[in-house]
Amino acid sequence: MNLYFKALFFLTLIGVAISCSEQVDESSADAECAITIDSTSIIDTSVHNDKTWYLVLRISGWQDKTEIVQLFDKKPELDRCNRDLVAPIIEDSIAHDLSIKSFRIDLENNQFVIDYIDTPPDGTRQMDLKLVF
Amino acid sequence: MAQNTGTANLSKLTKKAQACLNNKPDMPSSPLWNLGYATKFNSSSHAKELQDALDYLTCKARANVLSGKGLKFSDDEKEFLMELYEAFWWGGQYKGYSEAAKLADHYVHGNGKKLYINSEVYEKSKIVIATMEAMKEYIAELKAQNKYYTKIKCNNLTFMSKPYAQKLKRMNYRTEGKMKPGGVLESAQNNHRLHKADGHFYLEAVSLTLADGKMKTTWRVDSLYDFEPFVKNENRNYFTEIPLGNTRLVFYDGLSEYMTRIKGKKTFMGEINWLAQKFDYMALWTEMWGDR
Numbered sequence: 001m002n003l004y005f006k007a008l009f010f011l012t013l014i015g016v017a018i019s020c021s022e023q024v025d026e027s028s029a030d031a032e033c034a035i036t037i038d039s040t041s042i043i044d045t046s047v048h049n050d051k052t053w054y055l056v057l058r059i060s061g062w063q064d065k066t067e068i069v070q071l072f073d074k075k076p077e078l079d080r081c082n083r084d085l086v087a088p089i090i091e092d093s094i095a096h097d098l099s100i101k102s103f104r105i106d107l108e109n110n111q112f113v114i115d116y117i118d119t120p121p122d123g124t125r126q127m128d129l130k131l132v133f
Numbered sequence: 134m135a136q137n138t139g140t141a142n143l144s145k146l147t148k149k150a151q152a153c154l155n156n157k158p159d160m161p162s163s164p165l166w167n168l169g170y171a172t173k174f175n176s177s178s179h180a181k182e183l184q185d186a187l188d189y190l191t192c193k194a195r196a197n198v199l200s201g202k203g204l205k206f207s208d209d210e211k212e213f214l215m216e217l218y219e220a221f222w223w224g225g226q227y228k229g230y231s232e233a234a235k236l237a238d239h240y241v242h243g244n245g246k247k248l249y250i251n252s253e254v255y256e257k258s259k260i261v262i263a264t265m266e267a268m269k270e271y272i273a274e275l276k277a278q279n280k281y282y283t284k285i286k287c288n289n290l291t292f293m294s295k296p297y298a299q300k301l302k303r304m305n306y307r308t309e310g311k312m313k314p315g316g317v318l319e320s321a322q323n324n325h326r327l328h329k330a331d332g333h334f335y336l337e338a339v340s341l342t343l344a345d346g347k348m349k350t351t352w353r354v355d356s357l358y359d360f361e362p363f364v365k366n367e368n369r370n371y372f373t374e375i376p377l378g379n380t381r382l383v384f385y386d387g388l389s390e391y392m393t394r395i396k397g398k399k400t401f402m403g404e405i406n407w408l409a410q411k412f413d414y415m416a417l418w419t420e421m422w423g424d425r
Contacts, residue, residue, distance in 0.1 A: 064332030
């Protein structure tokens with residue numbers, strides 16, 4: 001019964017997909033979400049030059065995760081697929097298997113300045129990400 | 134003092150584990166049905182059934198890993214986890230991520246055997262295309278200098294110091310992918326087909342010179358499909374959010390990892406396999422290229 005149920009369900013799914021299908025740019029606001037969506041969290045906020053800045057850690061991927069740091073000068077807003085509705089000022093992925101010795105924001109050159117070190121053998125990664133300008 | 138603190142923390146963890154273990158839900162009999170119904174018809178009740186089951190199994194796995202409890206997983210619970218992964222295969226195929234779907238299915242059905250995947254997923258990637266071009270420049274340079282060029286990996290230190298390799302580190306992480314510290318290549322965030330199959334990998338070139346002077350290079354990617362286990366620091370436990378209509382399923386990587394420690398059913402030959410097994414996977418493709 002299980003196999004029959006699965007086959008019936010998948011055929012129904014195909015039918016619905018064909019009737020509703022439309023080629024949509026995955027990055028557009030109307031696009032369906034990808035099969036998995038990123039998780040996000042605001043990890044630091046700070047006032048600098050009379051502005052409130054937000055540092056966000058975004059994690060994407062399935063079995064092999066990518067960690068992304070984003071800097072915003074407005075409060076981040078997300079759509080239902082956790083895509084940014086407010087563009088970050090700077091964003092980049094960070095090395096997923098190294099520890100971070102130091103992290104700072106280089107606004108002039110629109111980049112993060114990150115010093116990496118090897119992660120200790122016990123696997124405890126140092127990842128102290130704070131808004132440092 | 135440190136030992137007392139450690140004991141107190143363990144006790145706190147045990148109490149938390151016990152609290153969530155007390156809420157044992159029924160395992161949905163067909164996760165694929167729940168996933169499809171929740172996605173297409175925004176059914177929060179179908180999504181909640183799945184989440185409640187996952188939360189309970191996560192709690193159990195975490196208790197076993199972090200508190201040393203030897204809690205068993207019932208046949209229903211094992212079947213639910215297997216069927217959930219099988220449902221991911223359907224979902225992956227539906228979305229056009231056939232490699233990611235195949236990998237998820239192999240995790241629960243592959244018995245740890247090595248898997249070959251379609252190289253197209255790498256060949257069409259901007260970071261791979263750019264790295265191949267840079268590595269060919271390097272190989273041509275080595276050949277011209279009568280130096281060893283047969284087997285080169287993208288994390289070769291001399292290669293990485295070259296100007297044509299340096300630009301790989303400045304590519305856009307979101308739209309192109311880039312080379313990260315240590316020479317590992319990272320898939321573009323927008324390339325969901327590759328990103329969900331292999332987020333980080335090394336590219337290797339095995340080259341030989343043909344009789345007519347042209348080069349034949351076999352490109353190769355070797356990766357490992359596995360998940361991070363639960364750790365004590367809750368903030369470091371990875372999870373994935375799977376969109377289901379207006380809600381999301383939260384699936385902890387530690388639970389996927391723990392499936393490799395749960396014994397499955399006996400096979401026809403009387404062997405007991407693990408519910409899931411990590412495995413090596415690879416892709417190979419060949420290129421002929423001219424004198425440089």
